[in-house]
Amino acid sequence: MIRASDISVLVGGKCLLQHADISVKPGRVTALIGPNGAGKSTLISVLAGERKPDRGEVLLDEIPLARISPLALARRRAVLLQHSALDFAFTAEEVIELGRLPFSGTPAQAFDAAAIDDAARLAGVLPFLARSYQTLSGGEKQRVQFARAIAQIWRPDDGAESEARFLILDEPTSALDLRHQRLVLDVARRLADEGAGVLAAIHDLNLASAYADDAVLLKGGRIVASGTADEVLTAPALRACFDVEVEILTRENGQRAILV
Amino acid sequence: MTDIAAALPRMSRAARRPAILGGLAVLLAIAFVAALSTGAVPIPFTDVLRALAGMEMDSRTAAIIQSIRLPRALLAVIAGMALAGAGAAFQGLFRNALADPSLIGVSGGAALGAVFVIVLGSFLVGILPFLASPWLLPLAAFAGGLAATFAIQGLAQLQGHAATATLLLAGIAINALTGALTGLLVYVSNDTQLRDFTFWSMGSLASGGWRAVTAAALPILLALGIILSRARALDAMLLGEREALHLGVQVQRLKHVIMVAAALAVSSAVAFCGIIAFVGVVVPHVVRLLAGPDHRIVLPGSMLAGATLLLVADSFARVIVAPAELPIGLVTAAIGSPFFLWLLIRNRRAA
Amino acid sequence: MRTRTISFTVSLAVMGFAFAAPLHAEGERIVSVGGSTTEIVYALGAGDRLVGADTTSIYPAAADALPDVGYVRQLSAEGLLSLSPDLILAGGEAGPEVALSQTEAAGVRIVKLKEGYTPESVQAHIEAAGIALSRESEAETVNAAFREDIAQVLADVEKLENKPRVLFLLQAGRGGLLVAGDQTAAHAMIELAGGENATAGFTGYKPFSPEAATEAAPDILLVTDQTVEMLGGTEALLSDPALAATPAGESKRIVSMDALYLAGFGPRLAHAVRDLAAALHPEADIAPLPARPWTDME
Numbered sequence: 001m002i003r004a005s006d007i008s009v010l011v012g013g014k015c016l017l018q019h020a021d022i023s024v025k026p027g028r029v030t031a032l033i034g035p036n037g038a039g040k041s042t043l044i045s046v047l048a049g050e051r052k053p054d055r056g057e058v059l060l061d062e063i064p065l066a067r068i069s070p071l072a073l074a075r076r077r078a079v080l081l082q083h084s085a086l087d088f089a090f091t092a093e094e095v096i097e098l099g100r101l102p103f104s105g106t107p108a109q110a111f112d113a114a115a116i117d118d119a120a121r122l123a124g125v126l127p128f129l130a131r132s133y134q135t136l137s138g139g140e141k142q143r144v145q146f147a148r149a150i151a152q153i154w155r156p157d158d159g160a161e162s163e164a165r166f167l168i169l170d171e172p173t174s175a176l177d178l179r180h181q182r183l184v185l186d187v188a189r190r191l192a193d194e195g196a197g198v199l200a201a202i203h204d205l206n207l208a209s210a211y212a213d214d215a216v217l218l219k220g221g222r223i224v225a226s227g228t229a230d231e232v233l234t235a236p237a238l239r240a241c242f243d244v245e246v247e248i249l250t251r252e253n254g255q256r257a258i259l260v
Numbered sequence: 261m262t263d264i265a266a267a268l269p270r271m272s273r274a275a276r277r278p279a280i281l282g283g284l285a286v287l288l289a290i291a292f293v294a295a296l297s298t299g300a301v302p303i304p305f306t307d308v309l310r311a312l313a314g315m316e317m318d319s320r321t322a323a324i325i326q327s328i329r330l331p332r333a334l335l336a337v338i339a340g341m342a343l344a345g346a347g348a349a350f351q352g353l354f355r356n357a358l359a360d361p362s363l364i365g366v367s368g369g370a371a372l373g374a375v376f377v378i379v380l381g382s383f384l385v386g387i388l389p390f391l392a393s394p395w396l397l398p399l400a401a402f403a404g405g406l407a408a409t410f411a412i413q414g415l416a417q418l419q420g421h422a423a424t425a426t427l428l429l430a431g432i433a434i435n436a437l438t439g440a441l442t443g444l445l446v447y448v449s450n451d452t453q454l455r456d457f458t459f460w461s462m463g464s465l466a467s468g469g470w471r472a473v474t475a476a477a478l479p480i481l482l483a484l485g486i487i488l489s490r491a492r493a494l495d496a497m498l499l500g501e502r503e504a505l506h507l508g509v510q511v512q513r514l515k516h517v518i519m520v521a522a523a524l525a526v527s528s529a530v531a532f533c534g535i536i537a538f539v540g541v542v543v544p545h546v547v548r549l550l551a552g553p554d555h556r557i558v559l560p561g562s563m564l565a566g567a568t569l570l571l572v573a574d575s576f577a578r579v580i581v582a583p584a585e586l587p588i589g590l591v592t593a594a595i596g597s598p599f600f601l602w603l604l605i606r607n608r609r610a611a
Numbered sequence: 612m613r614t615r616t617i618s619f620t621v622s623l624a625v626m627g628f629a630f631a632a633p634l635h636a637e638g639e640r641i642v643s644v645g646g647s648t649t650e651i652v653y654a655l656g657a658g659d660r661l662v663g664a665d666t667t668s669i670y671p672a673a674a675d676a677l678p679d680v681g682y683v684r685q686l687s688a689e690g691l692l693s694l695s696p697d698l699i700l701a702g703g704e705a706g707p708e709v710a711l712s713q714t715e716a717a718g719v720r721i722v723k724l725k726e727g728y729t730p731e732s733v734q735a736h737i738e739a740a741g742i743a744l745s746r747e748s749e750a751e752t753v754n755a756a757f758r759e760d761i762a763q764v765l766a767d768v769e770k771l772e773n774k775p776r777v778l779f780l781l782q783a784g785r786g787g788l789l790v791a792g793d794q795t796a797a798h799a800m801i802e803l804a805g806g807e808n809a810t811a812g813f814t815g816y817k818p819f820s821p822e823a824a825t826e827a828a829p830d831i832l833l834v835t836d837q838t839v840e841m842l843g844g845t846e847a848l849l850s851d852p853a854l855a856a857t858p859a860g861e862s863k864r865i866v867s868m869d870a871l872y873l874a875g876f877g878p879r880l881a882h883a884v885r886d887l888a889a890a891l892h893p894e895a896d897i898a899p900l901p902a903r904p905w906t907d908m909e
Contacts, residue, residue, distance in 0.1 A: 071508035329689070583681070
């Protein structure tokens with residue numbers, strides 16, 4: 001489990017995060033929700049171990065992140081960032097192959113080919129694996145990067161007990177059309193079902209409600225609500241968080257639709 | 261599990277790696293033998309081989325091959341490897357195909373060191389006679405290159421971590437400073453000193469005696485070994501600094517290591533050869549066009565191709581105006597500039 | 612200017628009988644480095660043994676047609692060796708050191724003359740070259756004539772009453788104009804010819820500054836023909852307001868001489884000093900020197 005407690009981040013006298021508590025649990029998809037500028041990306045960079053908080057601490061299985069080397073961390077969790085600019089003519093496959101970098105020189109290197117193959121299939125990028133990354137569309141690029149993150153936390157399906165893996169996604173669906181938004185979150189859901197802990201910053205409230213087990217609402221650097229998705233994604237909470245009128249419809253099969 | 265037949269065409273670029281490196285190595289070997297066989301003095305090819313094998317032959321031919329052409333060709337090889345290898349590593353580190361170690365002041369600092377010795381050397385030796393040595397100039401150029409790099413790194417570090425933008429700005433500032441000091445020294449230099457510095461800044465492998473080769477080889481091979489060992493980390497850097505960090509790369513440490521290693525390699529080459537333009541930018545780019553941006557091939561490929569280019573350029577430099585010779589920097593720039601312009605235009609169109 | 616094809620043909624022709632050449636001194640193949648060094652070789656009658664010279668060797672005309680081994684400080688070991696010389700006679704400024712030592716290691720005799728800007732150093736150069744070329748008696752003949760000539764000129768200069776202030780200006784490539792301080796050939800020439808260097812007091816060449824020129828207050832501007840050519844005429848020199856305002860500028864007194872003749876410190880030194888002295892002192896009657904074989908070469 002990745003657990004952050006009492007996180008505060010200050011930049012130039014401005015408080016980007018205040019006393020934030022959040023945890024990413026194995027086997028669950030946690031949605032991070034909030035308006036622009038709420039501090040989602042800051043929180044993600046703290047949880048990913050990229051940024052040291054000014055106050056508070058992030059623990060991975062009760063060990064402070066600060067005491068874990070970048071390499072050891074990379075073997076446990078993958079991060080997909082919002083914008084990835086790549087100006088060099090790697091093929092899509094070579095980009096995905098880089099996801100296996102933390103395992104070079106380890107026994108897990110033996111699984112590289114399988115991991116790349118599986119990740120490419122899951123992300124739906126098999127048809128253009130050999131193409132130059134630079135020639136891909138924005139959505140295709142995003143899925144290639146997604147496949148890279150999957151390859152990084154890929155494990156052989158041999159039933160052996162191993163430490164939980166984590167996948168941190170910052171707006172993974174932003175450049176994608178409807179079908180591929182579903183595809184990406186389906187894969188995230190599936191990885192969680194296989195035991196991974198997934199944290200995803202999601203703009204679309206309906207997608208969040210459809211895929212997330214847990215949800216965290218962030219506003220102005222503060223966590224205003226957290227808990228299971230059903231508890232958090234309520235009309236009053238969303239209204240308070242986004243300052244807009246929200247209506248929630250529930251179908252007979254339990255599916256909910258959030259109208260803004 | 262992976263179907264081998266399906267995987268084959270996808271792996272083609274990786275599979276081509278040994279072939280490409282092998283091809284470049286063969287080219288280098290041909291260029292090396294060609295460099296040994298060309299020169300102002302016509303020597304039959306069989307005599308070149310006999311001299312290399314240490315067989316009995318007339319002493320003048322043996323001296324030309326063994327003490328002039330061979331160390332000079334070896335200096336071309338290690339200097340070419342250093343310039344192109346360091347250039348390739350730099351472009352990866354800064355994720356910019358046009359980056360060059362001169363960005364962090366290596367050439368500017370080395371030039372300042374060189375002009376300092378050329379203009380004030382006799383004055384210095386007058387006060388401190390123990391300084392009188394043919395090694396004074398290469399040492400000063402070497403020290404100047406490293407000092408400028410450390411100054412720039414130090415400035416960029418003031419913020420706690422070396423942000424690329426700060427690093428480049430510090431580079432511009434230090435380059436302007438070394439440029440101004442160099443200009444000042446050039447301004448007060450006399451005619452001979454000015455000619456000496458002009459020739460130095462156009463590059464030459466004429467100092468390539470055995471002592472120069474051995475002195476340059478050690479730091480260059482050490483630095484290139486370090487650079488080669490960071491190939492995959494540089495690949496990750498191409499994705500972005502944050503992405504590299506999330507892939508387990510210690511980004512700050514990588515920056516330090518690559519910058520120091522590249523500065524070490526380039527300073528050593530510049531110390532003995534002067535400024536040789538374009539090898540560091542053009543060669544890695546050609547290798548990338550040929551084999552893709554994977555540093556496992558770009559780094560060794562650039563080193564092989566850089567060595568080949570310098571051997572060929574020096575062979576030209578030695579015979580075009582024989583019995584005099586052209587500065588090698590002119591030859592590489594003559595080949596490099598049109599290519600560089602084409603590269604700029606092409607990049608501009610792509611952007 | 613010299614053409615590449617000619618020197619190439621010469622060097623190829625020369626290579627043809629390189630190995631047939633007898634090895635005693637008269638047949639020695641010589642490469643000369645340095646303008647005045649080359650002049651000495653010709654003065655000693657050994658010009659026909661030259662197989663190559665550097666770019667600064669432009670007098671006599673025959674020297675200019677020899678295969679060019681490059682700039683005096685940018686020699687190439689193999690380039691030198693390709694001319695199969697038995698002897699390289701090098702002026703003090705020849706370099707780089709590595710090229711010379713590599714050439715020497717390949718079995719070529721190298722005689723390096725010491726740098727110097729005095730009549731004595733010229734005689735020493737001629738003597739050393741005479742020994743190197745096994746032309747001691749010719750060297751003594753040249754030196755005897757030189758001693759006679761220089762003694763006559765210096766005696767004439769001695770009698771002069773006034774010492775005009777002379778400002779030497781040199782165009783050095785893009786670097787702008789330079790003026791000469793102590794320990795320069797130009798300074799030494801001005802002193803020998805009975806002038807006073809208007810910018811003495813520092814060592815070497817310094818960039819020209821308009822204010823310093825005003826303060827130097829020269830009576831005469833001394834330039835080389837090459838500088839005048841580069842500037843495009845003496846008028847260009849006087850278009851500088853600072854120079855135009857000096858006494859020399861007002862009276863338009865500009866003396867221009869060939870650079871190698873003026874500052875070469877070769878066997879023509881005595882004649883150069885005489886010509887300069889005559890130009891600096893038009894009022895005085897300085898007797899011309901008798902023409903010598905080495906001052907009158909084509």
